[in-house]
Amino acid sequence: MATGRTTATFLPPVMEARRWLQGVDFPPNRPLINVSQAAPVDPPPEDLCKVIAEAAINQPEAHLYGPVLGLPELRTEVAKQWNVAYGGTLMPDNIAITSGCNQAFCATIASLCSDHDEVILPTPWYFNHKMWLDMSGITTVPLKTGTDLLPDPIAADALITDKTRAIVLVTPNNPGGVEYPSELVQAFYDLAQRRGIKLVIDETYRDFDARSGAPHNLFQDTDWDTTLIQLYSFSKAFRLTGHRVGAITAATALLSEIEKFLDTVTICPNQLGQIAAVWGMQNLSHWLAGERDEILDRRAAIHDNFHKLEAKGWQLLGCGAYFAYVQHPFAKPSDEVARDLVREAGVLMLPGTMFHPDNEPRASREFRVAFANVDRVQIGELFDRLAQLNWPLAPRVDSA
Structure with a gap:
């Protein structure tokens, strides 16, 4: 059994999240929306x-x-x-x-x-x-x-x-x-x-x-x-x-x-x-400017669509570059909610527990949304799916 320095830390979060997809089928009318990783998936120009x-x-x-x-x-x-x-x-x-x-x-x-x-x-x-x-x-x-x-x-x-x-x-x-x-x-x-x-x-x-x-x-x-x-x-x-x-x-x-x-x-x-x-x-300065414009439009799409979730108790804590960071309203902690989202909503995103020390209370309420690989239409669909969830809610508290 390994006893080296690698045992001092946790498993790679993105790889762990991908394992949640094993054995789950995503029907053609509700394909997976993957907002777990920020790396571009398209090839270079x-x-x-x-x-x-x-x-x-x-x-x-x-x-x-x-x-x-x-x-x-x-x-x-x-x-x-x-x-x-x-x-x-x-x-x-x-x-x-x-x-x-x-x-x-x-x-x-x-x-x-x-x-x-x-x-x-x-x-x-x-x-x-x-x-x-x-x-x-x-x-x-x-x-x-x-x-x-x-x-x-x-x-x-x-x-x-x-x-x-x-x-x-x-x-x-x-x-x-x-x-x-x-x-x-x-x-x-x-x-x-x-x-x-x-x-x-x-x-x-x-x-x-x-x-x-x-x-x-x-x-x-x-x-x-x-x-x-x-x-x-x-x-x-x-x-x-x-x-x-x-x-x-x-x-x-x-x-x-x-x-x-x-x-x-x-x-x-x-x-x-x-x-x-x-x-x-x-x-490629002009091409990169176009890429920036597209990312800024997706950022705007987060703001344009977030009212769907706000009405359900979600909060938008941060939004920029490739990421939105949100607080969910559910009674279950975010690491459990993340797995449920794969099966019940066809959504893969990383829970706040992957971005905080162990036992940090706010981590159980938070999620990162990596939106660089989803366009404005998919962002709208993402928020529609999340807004349709009728899971038990947690008592309302501030994220701080």
Whole structure:
């Protein structure tokens, strides 16, 4: 029987949820509505697929080991575009390319923390962050959010100890969907700077932020690299999920430490994926703008249809990027409701118990709705199905 570090954490939530589908039939007139996972299911645009195919055929070096920290042309392009977007003065040496954003997080934590160090995560949290901290022997310190799903810097300050190494923020947020205001991000940066810890900001969903302009001004600080580490994913922007391409923006000295981790784990990121990412950044800005418009329309569809559920006691706690985060009205806890939804409503979505510490009361009332792969019509159908449920109700309480 396994007794290693993996036993310190839970099973992958998305894989667990998929097992709930086993043995369940979905009739043609009521197909499954899957809002459990945010990863795009469509392939990249055709022109990008051709770039990948041509590189596979005509660039023999694309099949060999490449630089551990990524192709120079991609690191240069990220630095260039980030400087335009954030008003910074980043250099290519501030950028590392990773095998997806999850690896970016793992490598960052490995470079910052040792056994029994502490990392502060706002709740509800992104479960893979919690899983890696568990498997690394690092203590996760939950930072509770209120009904607005925004973390409080003052509350975070009270949680910092001599073992705290970092605060992690995800904005736009997974699972909550909320976009952290620039002033809030700045307040966390100031806190981390003052307390001598790192602020790790996962901006996987930055391309689908509803706001125009930079979501924060942190890269404009000449000393940003003493405090800030930014994570990013090309998977959502260009539908490159299977190619596993992410990025870290950080101090060059920290990237030298991160290089040790990356060389040991994957040696180098996927070269074909990196070639695709460079070409996408240079040629697909208009296409990506269209993708953003579609996601924003689906976000609007959540708001347009939510009145159907509001009348039944549901509450919309957060909505943005790929996610809505909701409170259900039923007497059963969300992990039980989730299984019932598969059988009785043909709906697969993840319960709040997957995004909170064990025994957190509010988790039993919450759900994440990942709407990136359902269009406006399907969102309407989703809410119609949920509104038709006549299950026993719980006493009405606030989510906070």
